[in-house]
Amino acid sequence: MTAAVPLVRTCSIWRALEVVGDTPVLLIAEALWQGARRFTGIARTTGLPRAVVAQRLQRLEAHGLVRRLPEGPEGGCTGYRFARKGVETYPLALMALRWERLWGAPAAGGPQLVHRGCGQAILPLPACSACHGPLDARDVDFRPGPGLGWMPATYSRRRSPVAAQPAGGQLAGAAARILGDRWAMLVLRSLFTGTSRFGGIRAETGMATNVLSDRLAALVARGLIAPAGPKTPGSRYRLTEAGFDFYPVVLALMDWGDRWYAADDGPPVILTHRPCGHDMRLSVLCPACGAPLAPDATLLRA
Template sequence: MNINHLVVNSSIAQGLDVIGDRWSLLILRDAFLGRQRFEEFRRHTGASRATLSRRLNALVAEGVLQKHAYGEGSSRFEYRLSEKGRALFPVSLLAWQWELEWGGAAYRDALPYTLLHTHCGQPMHPVAVCGHCHEPITLGSMALPTVARDTEQQIAAIKSLSGQRRVRVSQSTGEEDLAMAGISDLIGDRWTLLILICAFFGTRRYDGFLKQLGIASNILTDRLNLLSAVNVFERKSYQTNPPRYEYQLSKKGLSLYPIIIALRQWAVDWRPQGEVLALTHKPCGQALKIDVQCGSCEMLAKQQDVQFAASSPAAQETEGELPA
């Protein structure tokens, strides 16, 4: 089976590998909040200087960020979102909404702003919908082409491009921004992302994950326990002697699907290398095209139409448009 005819090809995998990383996701969060300088990123992400340098360089090389010297003859740089980077704005809105609904009190309380949609004047509650029929995107509403239902090569495409060691330990600055750190911790972990993709394709049991991923048993056990502990998976017994369990996606786990599939569409749109089989939206029978719209007025959520309002009176001075 030719990898270029699968739902996940090597080009898509490369795109996901650059942005599907905890530190990269936090850098993108900061960029959408208007932070542009190295020290700003370092303070608010908690990444070490070496880790931050690597991630910034990778995002520049991928064309997601653009590097600009600030001050004539300066050796210091600002990192600004490119058009390709700004195209991730709908994904960032979905991630923001997920953190608000599912991140738990610690992460939810760290979200410093309420997002407002200036088109209708209502709080922004982004919804991922089909670009053709405008019905919500859910796992059950999507159909995989028959040729793509065997996930082994899908997973291999991502695995082969995610071999570098991921540094996840932060260096506390006392100023870390925890906004969207919960979602970044989940989908910004290589193995967790792969396990979720397997689950979306129908894998439920330990042996199935082990076979699909070729993952070390201790790592698999750790990630399954983590995903169960945070209620992304519901662990259900199907055998008592010896004990065996199925890991079924909870409502919280299913809610991650639009975010991950929107990341895939971004990679398809901006890395159009090789043929990729389209997913089909069952209600209308059309090839998948994801739009993110305002849940109140159903208009497309555009960056220029979204403002942030400070959550507390003490922070009202920060109220304004999201930076372009």
């Protein structure tokens, strides 16, 4: 007998995670943002086994995020670059980098992010698209959008799981490991939308009990969540400061998902910024000059 597949809320985050909710994919994207183009350079920067790099590049190409560069005079693939869909993950990369700088492992004199427009070393600022005020997860209300629906909780299987943690990912390694774990991201999605009980999260995500317990423990260990009260069958969890600060990463993912995967009738969720009262999306700004950070607006300086 096969168990009925549970229904879960549709959400752009879910769909986006099918593509980018994978640590090797995120490490490859980070390498591309750092200017790696050739296969060997990408493999070296990410520290991933070559077979994993090849398989993930193939997947990124199939999903339209990455394009092969034209063949060189001697034939063969000369490298890879982002297609438009990949370029639009830029806010996600900036928000992951920001979180890493604030909450990840302290980088030993890592490179500085510089805004080309004003030349200042910056930490990108997540802001409300309507009022450009700084964004705090606790200031955002949400309501169902026209594209909200229910879908079966089926998950595509990963063809080559990565058992060992790759050595790469120097810029946003810890953030990439959280973002790359779809289960952990779905737990965070529940907490950000006010579901804090074990049973509620399980119902929303369709996760098996043991998988959910495991991810909750992992998020506690990473410092993003903490138990709220005694450990009982109805255990509750709350976001920590590091957890609340992961919200812009989730929003960047949702925004990208809305852009590329939302249903024709519109986004599944609409956000309102309480301080200004307007519907909003995530804007990423330069904190020094206030300009929006368009793709390629920044460079890394050693």
